[in-house]
Amino acid sequence: MxxxxxxxxxxxxxxxxxxxxxxxxxxxxxxxxxxxxxxxxxxxxxxxxxAPEPVVAAAAQAMRDGRTQYTSALGLRQLREAIAGFYRAQHGLDVAPERIIVTAGASAALVLACAALVNPGDEVLMPDPCYPCNRHFVAAFDGRPVLVPSGPADRFQLSAEHVEAHWGPRTRGVLLASPSNPTGTSIAPAELARIARIARERGGFTVVDEIYQGLSYDAPPVSALAHGDDILVVNSFSKYFNMTGWRLGWLVVPPALVPDFEKLSQNLFICPSAVAQYAAVACFSPExxxxxxxxxxxxxxxxxxxxxxxxxxxxxxxxxxxxxxxxxxxxxxxxxxxxxxxxxxxxxxxxxxxxxxxxxxxxxxxxxxxxxxxxxxxxxxxxxxxxxxxxxxxx
Missing domain, CATH: 3.90.1150.10 (Aspartate Aminotransferase, domain 1)
Structure with a gap:
């Protein structure tokens, strides 16, 4: 052997x-x-x-009730509606629940995004430094992550000037995180809007990882979804919602792409954890x-x-x-x-x-x-x- x-x-x-x-x-x-x-x-x-007590209690109740079977590949309808309500309350954004795909953590959301958007040989721009798994998600689908040096003057983030300067014939899009791991820094909303516009004009995608956005300390956060329905946003229940081991996140995609993402989710993941989803609905309770x-x-x-x-x-x-x-x-x-x-x-x-x-x-x-x-x-x-x-x- x-x-x-x-x-x-x-x-x-x-x-x-x-x-x-x-x-x-x-x-x-x-x-x-x-x-x-x-x-x-x-x-x-x-x-x-x-996870706080209301979330733990919701998980225990789901198990007692036997709600442990497969859910839709897109996630529980009531959870998707709760997430849509969160965008409305926190950001003043009207995000249709149909655009929200519940995933097995933010990692699964990024896997789905790369599976749907990255062809072999495609280049994806991201800042250097950045979370290492992001570049590996791109490489897993035979894309090429292009790390653009981004120092203190840029808050360790990609700028619109970076994107314009490094966009080449094989560039497919940009993958950002705001706030960022490892730096804890955010991209200014106006700068993010400029980046998205550059990608859009070149027929490329913009994916923004917002898993730490709930932990923004110096100004109210602005979701990238405010800059266009064609932007894909990743979020998670791990950080702000303190549910790391529950492996639950979500992805917001353009309306026209939902059927394709559903197909990928069905084949790659079947569905996220049912118990974790029922528990996560309680995350949005006032308590x-x-x-x-x-x-x-x-x-x-x-x-x-x-x-x-x-x-x-x-x-x-x-x-x-x-x-x-x-x-x-x-x-x-x-x-x-x-x-x-x-x-x-x-x-x-x-x-x-x-x-x-x-x-x-x-x-x-x-x-x-x-x-x-x-x-x-x-x-x-x-x-x-x-x-x-x-x-x-x-x-």
Whole structure:
């Protein structure tokens, strides 16, 4: 059996998917914890909050009632209507429930979008840095992700000028995230409108990942859906709604494309989890929304603590994050021998300070060894303890 396994030929695309350093560091941290080390995790982007009681109760009731069978590939009608109501209440947008496709997490939504829109050899523009899985979704359908270096002057985001300059004969569209992982920065609404217009004029698509939009701290968020019905928007119940392991998200598509997306969803996924969907309907109850807003305020307070604390330690934060729960920090001035290599630095701080941080290597090719990503999706007490540990090591 071992000889047979070794003789199997993997598809070439597998070789183009890089290891996920976030998960590798998490495995190392778990090994150290098993050995008795008190590790503070600031690597994986997962809220320390879990689903609130109304959501848990709705899931339990669905299971008691036996509502655990397949649903429509597009999702429960009542959940799609609840999401449409959320867009109306939060953004003043009239999004027809028929345009909303409930998916097995935002990852499934992006898989559907790439399956529907990307042909072999097509190029898709995205910023560098960006969430690594986004480029792998494109590559999985034999497209070519084109990472455009986007630095602090651009808030680590694509600009309209970037899109115009890099749009070529094989470019099919743009894939954006606002707010972004790893930087926590958003694209200004006017800039996003210009990007969408450029793509539209060239017959291309605009896909916007808005999974962190509920966690916007400095201004009311504006959904990309405000800039045209031809824009595809991805969202999730993982971040603002604190349902990471439930694997539930949604995708909003142009009306004419719904039948094609339904066909793909039927064949690739059958449907999302029925129990998770019945639970998610309760996310939009007044009681649950009040809890989410309280938790959002807690995240904002954590950001307002951790950013100046990091700067006092020598980390440079060139762009203050306005959303999500990440800080993208320049480490070149910290007092540590490994300050010129964020990969080596995060390894050293894991073992020396027992704090998990993530190197920029996961997120692109534009000077990644200069940056680390830090997640403040953990308690205030742990954030304070992490800062004290780092201060002792970097003193």
């Amino acid at each position: 071992d000889r047979l396994t070794c003789a199997l030929q993997l598809a070439e695309r597998v070789a183009h998917i890089a290891p996920f350093h976030v998960m590798e560091l998490a495995k190392q941290a778990a090994h150290l914890e098993h050995a008795g080390r008190p590790i503070i995790h600031m690597g994986i982007g997962e809220p320390d909050f879990t 649950a929304l009040a809890i989410y807003e309280q938790r959002k305020e807690e995240f904002r307070q954590r950001r307002d603590f951790i950013v100046p604390a990091l700067e006092k330690l020598g980390f440079q934060v060139p762009v203050k994050p306005d959303g999500a729960f990440y800080v993208y920090a320049d480490v070149s001035a910290v007092n540590h021998p490994a300050r010129h290599d964020s990969d080596a630095l995060t390894q050293a701080l894991l073992h020396e300070a027992e704090v998990v941080l993530v190197p920029g290597l996961d997120f692109g090719h534009a000077d990644p060894r200069r940056y680390i990503r830090l997640s403040y999706a953990t308690s205030q007490a742990k954030l304070h303890e992490a800062v004290e540990r780092l201060a002792r090591r970097l003193a």
